[in-house]
Amino acid sequence: MLVLLVGSQSNSSSPSSTEILWDTYGVPHIYGKDAKSAFQSFGWAQMQSHGNLILRLYGQARGQGAEYWGKEYLESDEWVQTMGIPERASKWYEAQNPAFRSYLDAFAAGINAYALKHPELIDDEVEMVLPVRPVDIIAHEQRVTNFTFIVNPESVKETSDRTNPVGSNGWAIAPARSASGNAMLLANPHLPWSDLFVWYEAQITAPGIDAYGATLVGLPVLAIAFNNNLGWTHTVNTHDGWDAYELQLKDGGYLFDGKVQAFETEKKILKVKQDDGTLRSIPLVVQRSIHGPVVEQKDGKALALRVVGLEQPGALEQWWDMARATKLSEFETALKRLQIPMFTVMYADRQGHIMHLFNGQVPIRSQGDFKYWEGIIPGDTSTTLWTKAHPYTDLPRVVDPPSGWLQNANDPPWTTTFPAALNPADFPPYMAPQFMSFRAQRSARMLDEDKKISFEEMIKYKHSTRMELADRLLDDLIPAARKHGDELARRAADVLEAWDASANADSRGAVLFSFWAEEMDFDSAFSTPWNQNSPRTTPDGLADPPRAAKALSTAAAKVEAAYKALDVPWGDVFRLRSNNVDLAANGGPGSLGIFRVLNFAPASDGRFSAFDGDSYVAAIEFSNPVKAMALTSYGNATQPGSPHVGEQLQMFARKQLRPVWRSRQDIVAHLEKREVF
Structure with missing residues (x-):
């Protein structure tokens, strides 16, 4: 068991001890007397910063989210159980080499030790996931890598469009x-x-x-x-690690090389927590073909999923x-x-x-x-x-x-x-x-x-917010608007001509251009499509200038109606919001050719709030000593009451990184607290 010995800010420590030095941005610097102790302390640290979130994620990785928290987790549980994550996680755990398996045990022990010492800091809603087992860590990793990044329920539904949103x-x-x-x-x-x-x-x-x-x-x-x-x-990466196979159903099985093959069938029971706290049982029948689990069945056909990495x-x-x-x-x-x-x-x-x-x-x-x-x-x-x-x-x-x-x-x-x-x-x-x-x-x-x-x-x-799409098309769009557009489109062209082609907080014209891009169908918008022989200068040109001018007028009308000005600054419309913080954003969707990516969702006040994009940034130079700066956009904690929730957003808005403290001397000079185990 992990036991807290001291909590002073002293710089001295015995080689026989393990410690966490927490810096003023909530970054844990773990000094382990051995690897196992380091893993144990890392489990403790993650619970201190993200305890509620970790327990919720591990509960979902068990395929028991609906049992713990209700029907909104049922679809997640069906996915996890159909993909066989809990059973495979047990096999993966046993397949670890003994030393590394002991490290996973230690990480789980650190999580449980923190929860045991600080039960008041863990939400009642998630404490039923405790104690965490080492196999939960494996199940979570598998759910993240194989069954979220490689394939997920949304990508299966949109088989013909596998554009990864991350x-x-x-x-x-x-x-x-x-x-x-x-x-x-x-x-x-x-x-x-x-x-x-x-x-x-x-x-x-x-x-x-x-x-x-x-x-x-x-x-x-x-x-x-x-x-x-x-x-x-x-x-x-543009990695295709899964395939959906269409099966021809026959005689209770499926055809494969001219013969009927039987499905492997497993019956499971999913439990769903009701509003009154009782549990309702829902049967789940999982069928597997030689390809993998069946995810859809209709009209005499079935769809089976094959995913890489399930033996690694x-x-x-x-x-x-x-x-x-x-x-x-x-x-x-x-x-x-x-x-x-x-x-x-x-x-x-x-x-x-x-x-x-x-x-x-x-x-x-x-x-x-x-x-x-x-x-x-x-x-x-x-x-x-x-x-x-x-x-x-x-x-x-x-x-x-x-x-x-x-x-x-x-x-x-x-x-x-x-x-x-x-x-x-x-x-x-x-x-x-x-x-x-x-x-x-x-x-x-x-x-x-x-x-x-x-x-x-x-x-x-x-931190560049310049729009490559604007650089590529403004020289065509502005003349098209003036030649083919109405009075509103021509006014819009004047705004675009004065714009800096960037999405900085004070950029005037970026909102208008982004609204125009939303109106356009870029699958057929370019007169010169992308060409592998000119990969950095194509696509280019407007295939239909009158249509582009009309789209600009439509976009301009929406911008003017919503924000009372065609040249409204980007940061007035696109915001960074966390708790009580509400800041002007800079950056935008990568589809516009912006390197500093931020994706936004509509907010109730007619603005847009960032929910996705630049999350962790590290710039490293391999000098002697190594020089590094970093930022975790939303702060290094999600646990309620932590001072580190959202605290780096101000720096994010200013396009700043913070120095990375790696030497013990620098860490101690910026010490928030010290824990020794």
Whole structure:
């Protein structure tokens, strides 16, 4: 059991003890006497910062959310149970190597020890999830990676449109392009600001590790991190790790290679908490084909789901070993296990190496291109059934390109640098699609145009709100509005001409342009479509200038009616809101070609509130000592009463990062409290 010994702010500690030094931004700096103690303290720290959220997420990972909290969690439970997450988590737990399994045990012990010592700080509504078991951690990780990021209920419903709503930016800059001569790394995931997507920032120090970074709440290891020698970040890659197979039903089973195969059937009972506190039982029949679980059945056909990575239980240990690596060869030794089922890896190190890896478990498919496998796949033949994944050597990978820079903004690996270092023709056509979004084009433009990038410039570029879409189309839209538009469209054109093409808080014209973009159908809007031979300058031009002018008039009418002015500042309409904080936002949707991504939802007052986008940012230079600045946009806690809920939003609004304190001297100089175990 984890026991709190002292709570002073003293700097002295015995080597036999483990401690957490909490800095003034609520970041825990964990000093473990051994790895097991570090994991235990990390569990304790996460509970202190996010206890209610963690317990709710673990309850959902058990597939018991409706039993604990009511019918609104029933759909989640049906998904978790149909995908077999609880049973598979038990197998994965047993499959861990004994040492790492003991670390998972310790993380769970830290969670439970905190809850035992501070029951008054845990909401009554979630305390029934206690005690947490190590298998809950595995189930949560599986739900997050395999059954949220790779596939989720929404993506199954929209099989023909697999656009992943989550995203990220990542940069790796070699010494040749760095003003200081040191390699640099930019980590910048864009995720929703709630639920299982919340980032938690921490430092973990123990024999063999001294890593700083962030992880998704509830995970026991850092998923984006750096140490004194190297660092990496992840972006959501264009990885197709699941397929929906259409089965032909016959005689109670399904046809496969001309024979009727029986479904594997399992009957489960889901419990749903009623308003009066009683439990109602709902039967759930799970059918599985050779492809995977059945998710839909109608008109004599069924849809079965096949998902990668369900035989690879070692993602958490791989992340742990990536953070312990001291050079590229050690880092790649961990990567080669391919236990992490997806996510691009962007890497930089003190020796000056940079790397981009299209990481993931990519099925070896017998036929078809990327688009083919996005559709419904015939499930009546073994020719379409994949059973193996590509080895590490088959994956798109770039190390130390002549350009001196690498970027990924959720675009395919072919556009990671220019001149191009990868040829799609050298890979199977299903490996990744071909496109380059406006955000990726903006990303590459900023890197390519500055031949010597300083640390400060990298941070400045990170906060760029310039719209690549505006740069591409204003020269066509403004003349179109003046030639084909009505009086309102012409007034709108004047506003756009005076605009700075950015989405800063004081930018006048950004609201109007974004409303115009909402009115347009960009699938058919461009006169020159995207071309793989001109990936950074296409698409371009307006295919139908009169229609674009009419759309501008429509957008202008909406803006003027809602905000009384066509040139209303961006920050008057788009807001950053948390608790009692209400600030003018800067940044916007990546679809507009903005590098600083913020996504907004309509608010009751006619404005829009950010709920998603730039979440954790870390800028790292591998100098001696390492220089780093970071920000967790919404603060490093969600637990009610914590002073760290939403506290970094003011800096976020000012486009600022905060210094990362890694040395004991710096941490103690900014100490909030000290806990010794």
